Amino acid sequence: MDKPLRILAIVNLPWDPRLGAARVWFELSEQWAKAGHKIDKFCLSDAFPKATRSRALSAWRHAVFPYRAARYVRRNAGKFDVIDCLIGTLPFSKKSLRFDGLLVGRSIGLYLAYEEFMRFSRRQWPDQPRGKFLGRLFYTFTSWLLRRSADRALTHCDLFNVPNEDEKQSLEKCSAAPTIVLPYGLNEAERAALAGAAQSASARLAQKEICFLGIWSVRKGSRDWQEIIRAILNSVPSARFAFLGTMSDEQTVLRDLGLSLRESIRCLTSYDPKELPQLIGGSVVGLFPSYIEGFGLSVLEQLAAGIPTIAYDVPGPRHIFGATDAQFLVPVGNVKAMSNRALEILRMNESDYSGLSAECRQIAAQFRWEQIAADTIREYTIALARQKSQKPAREGQTVSV
Numbered sequence: 385m386d387k388p389l390r391i392l393a394i395v396n397l398p399w400d401p402r403l404g405a406a407r408v409w410f411e412l413s414e415q416w417a418k419a420g421h422k423i424d425k426f427c428l429s430d431a432f433p434k435a436t437r438s439r440a441l442s443a444w445r446h447a448v449f450p451y452r453a454a455r456y457v458r459r460n461a462g463k464f465d466v467i468d469c470l471i472g473t474l475p476f477s478k479k480s481l482r483f484d485g486l487l488v489g490r491s492i493g494l495y496l497a498y499e500e501f502m503r504f505s506r507r508q509w510p511d512q513p514r515g516k517f518l519g520r521l522f523y524t525f526t527s528w529l530l531r532r533s534a535d536r537a538l539t540h541c542d543l544f545n546v547p548n549e550d551e552k553q554s555l556e557k558c559s560a561a562p563t564i565v566l567p568y569g570l571n572e573a574e575r576a577a578l579a580g581a582a583q584s585a586s587a588r589l590a591q592k593e594i595c596f597l598g599i600w601s602v603r604k605g606s607r608d609w610q611e612i613i614r615a616i617l618n619s620v621p622s623a624r625f626a627f628l629g630t631m632s633d634e635q636t637v638l639r640d641l642g643l644s645l646r647e648s649i650r651c652l653t654s655y656d657p658k659e660l661p662q663l664i665g666g667s668v669v670g671l672f673p674s675y676i677e678g679f680g681l682s683v684l685e686q687l688a689a690g691i692p693t694i695a696y697d698v699p700g701p702r703h704i705f706g707a708t709d710a711q712f713l714v715p716v717g718n719v720k721a722m723s724n725r726a727l728e729i730l731r732m733n734e735s736d737y738s739g740l741s742a743e744c745r746q747i748a749a750q751f752r753w754e755q756i757a758a759d760t761i762r763e764y765t766i767a768l769a770r771q772k773s774q775k776p777a778r779e780g781q782t783v784s785v
Contacts, residue, residue, distance in 0.1 A: 493678030605673030
């Protein structure tokens with residue numbers, strides 16, 4: 385192995401693998417440490433040790449997090465070769481940070497795409513609660529601060545690390561810094577547990593449970609589920625639905641769905657990641673009507689469990705399935721197409737379903753944290769070498785004669 389790298393991960397979230405964004409650094413850090421690299425992190429709970437339940441205070445903490453991250457870096461800059469940070473969490477020049485290594489801006493869902501969705505969302509569903517006037521002013525201001533930090537970061541990073549090709553194309557229009565595309569994945573233990581807990585094709589087809597993994601939000605498709613459920617129940621009245629990891633209580637989900645059919649709905653606000661294999665082992669099909677997604681780890685988890693999962697054709701899932709597995713993608717917002725595809729799977733015979741399930745596991749097997757972590761180190765090592773080779777040339781250009 386080449387000389388081990390000293391890497392600092394920076395993310396403005398608690399260091400909790402249950403949170404999708406933090407999970408990326410958490411998984412990579414574990415793999416890097418196993419390979420002998422030295423890993424440290426600076427996260428939201430490092431910047432603000434005292435937890436809060438206040439939405440306003442939480443928003444403010446996110447907005448000012450970059451200044452606390454910068455203070456930490458200045459005090460420890462010499463200890464690291466690479467800083468791998470969420471885009472916008474370190475929007476300062478390397479000179480001001482007193483850092484001479486490789487500054488990587490990582491996307492867990494590019495903020496430019498999310499802002500575009502927010503504008504679309506307000507037009508598409510104008511009845512969304514907007515809150516009180518003063519609250520809107522405050523959140524508009526903190527959102528502006530976050531956007532400013534992200535924009536500034538684009539001018540200071542040496543390298544960008546994104547999970548799909550669409551984001552690479554977007555960044556190449558905004559920044560001259562190179563961009564690499566590295567997906568997310570599952571580790572060996574996760575894949576084995578998900579595959580091991582999978583029930584037989586006959587049991588799944590008999591139970592007719594359709595699952596969704598993710599936060600209950602407009603972005604994740606909460607406004608589409610009412611129509612999806614009604615379309616499926618009209619054709620298959622015995623179908624069941626599991627909403628897992630919603631971060632919203634069952635009453636909120638049922639209210640948004642406009643349903644009182646509690647016997648058809650299983651809702652779990654949160655779960656321990658180790659429980660997931662058993663929670664979805666009996667599900668026959670997964671639906672993922674997310675309108676914007678950096679990657680889609682929950683899609684990967686369901687595929688690893690052999691669950692055919694249908695998603696909207698957006699960048700993250702599109703990267704997972706590629707051009708050869710378009711059968712798992714439907715046009716964005718096309719609820720009828722998603723419902724019809726789910727019904728096709730519900731009506732499959734055991735042999736066809738088993739074949740489709742095996743195909744899903746094969747897709748998931750391509751995305752391994754072990755390999756992704758090694759590929760990331762290789763890319764960072766190349767970028768560091770390139771940076772060091774360019775440094776003498778730049779210094780030579782500034783010498784007076």
